[in-house]
Amino acid sequence: MAGVELADIYAARVRIASVARRTALIPSPSLSARAGADVRLKLEFLQDTGSFKVRGAANTILALDAPARAKGVVTVSTGNHGRAVAHVARLVGTKAIVCLSNLVPENKRAAIRALGAELVVHGQSQDDAAEIAFDLVRTRGMTMVNPFDDARVVAGQGTIGLELLEDFPEIDSVLVPVSGGGLISGIARALKSARRDFRVIGVSMDRGAAMHASLAAGKPVLVPDVDTLADSLQGGIFLDNTHTFSMVRELVDDLVLVTEEEIARAMAYAFDREHLCLEGGGAVGIAAILAGKAGVLGRHAAIVLSGTNVAAPVLTRVVAEHRAWLKDHV
Numbered sequence: 001m002a003g004v005e006l007a008d009i010y011a012a013r014v015r016i017a018s019v020a021r022r023t024a025l026i027p028s029p030s031l032s033a034r035a036g037a038d039v040r041l042k043l044e045f046l047q048d049t050g051s052f053k054v055r056g057a058a059n060t061i062l063a064l065d066a067p068a069r070a071k072g073v074v075t076v077s078t079g080n081h082g083r084a085v086a087h088v089a090r091l092v093g094t095k096a097i098v099c100l101s102n103l104v105p106e107n108k109r110a111a112i113r114a115l116g117a118e119l120v121v122h123g124q125s126q127d128d129a130a131e132i133a134f135d136l137v138r139t140r141g142m143t144m145v146n147p148f149d150d151a152r153v154v155a156g157q158g159t160i161g162l163e164l165l166e167d168f169p170e171i172d173s174v175l176v177p178v179s180g181g182g183l184i185s186g187i188a189r190a191l192k193s194a195r196r197d198f199r200v201i202g203v204s205m206d207r208g209a210a211m212h213a214s215l216a217a218g219k220p221v222l223v224p225d226v227d228t229l230a231d232s233l234q235g236g237i238f239l240d241n242t243h244t245f246s247m248v249r250e251l252v253d254d255l256v257l258v259t260e261e262e263i264a265r266a267m268a269y270a271f272d273r274e275h276l277c278l279e280g281g282g283a284v285g286i287a288a289i290l291a292g293k294a295g296v297l298g299r300h301a302a303i304v305l306s307g308t309n310v311a312a313p314v315l316t317r318v319v320a321e322h323r324a325w326l327k328d329h330v
């Protein structure tokens with residue numbers, strides 16, 4: 001069955017409570033002034049493993065019965081999901097194999113290895129790496145913890161929407177990074193259950209945005225993975241997508257694209273002005289506001305800051321290269 005209901009998200013919240021924390025929501029006076037709205041930041045990168053992905057991973061792995069746990073879990077990832085799966089698998093004492101493409105940065109590979117998972121590096125795209133993962137499911141009976149296209153994963157990510165409603169009852173719009181669409185589908189389901197006129201705006205990088213291309217084509221399509229600061233947003237949506245493509249089509253009001261330069265500015269801005277360390281994929285919501293691309297927001301908007309796993313030399317270079325821009329623009 002395609003789709004995830006509000007009840008699934010409440011069930012997820014109970015299941016993952018011991019693993020995923022409730023993250024803070026903080027006001028941003030400077031982004032509020034820029035957007036002409038009350039803008040708050042959801043600090044989802046403060047989860048263990050540095051991204052929201054523990055929510056969906058925990059909701060899937062904690063639901064497995066003993067025989068499934070004995071066989072272990074396998075996944076394919078652009079880095080952060082694999083890290084979350086490795087973390088949760090270790091907590092419950094089950095084996096994890098993480099399949100990655102050659103594009104995944106070394107800092108993310110090392111973090112997954114450090115959590116005790118087995119790494120398999122294959123190919124030049126997430127789709128290449130996925131072939132190996134699905135083989136392991138077939139040959140070894142391991143459970144696939146899908147990075148986005150799975151009802152349990154979507155419901156887990158949707159718990160962010162419940163927290164937003166509770167901590168910010170006036171909220172009427174949200175900006176969410178989009179790759180495979182699990183994060184935005186879950187959040188949109190939770191928020192649109194509360195208010196039909198809620199505005200959900202997705203943001204992706206303009207280089208290889210698979211969901212955006214798929215919506216334009218009317219069906220899931222392949223896009224080549226290209227190098228980007230938003231490496232956690234790389235990867236396709238899977239050609240046999242069963243959940244997130246239809247949920248995004250139904251629930252997301254707008255999907256905007258930001259350039260590499262806009263992402264870099266947002267990372268520099270977050271570090272310099274908000275004192276937050278964000279990876280490119282975690283900063284695209286801020287990028288959309290700074291670039292004036294967020295379109296019509298409501299009066300009370302949240303930006304989901306989804307991840308922090310950027311290598312320190314990359315972040316310091318980006319900040320150094322944007323000193324002059326920061327001085328002139330924000």
Ligand SMILES: *Cc1c(COP(=O)(O)O)cnc(C)c1O
Pocket residue numbers: 051053080081147148177178179180181182183184232233279281282306307308
């Ligand atoms: C995975 C990820 C996303 C996108 O999530 P999807 O469910 O694939 O759309 C956004 N930001 C970060 C930091 C991520 O790791």
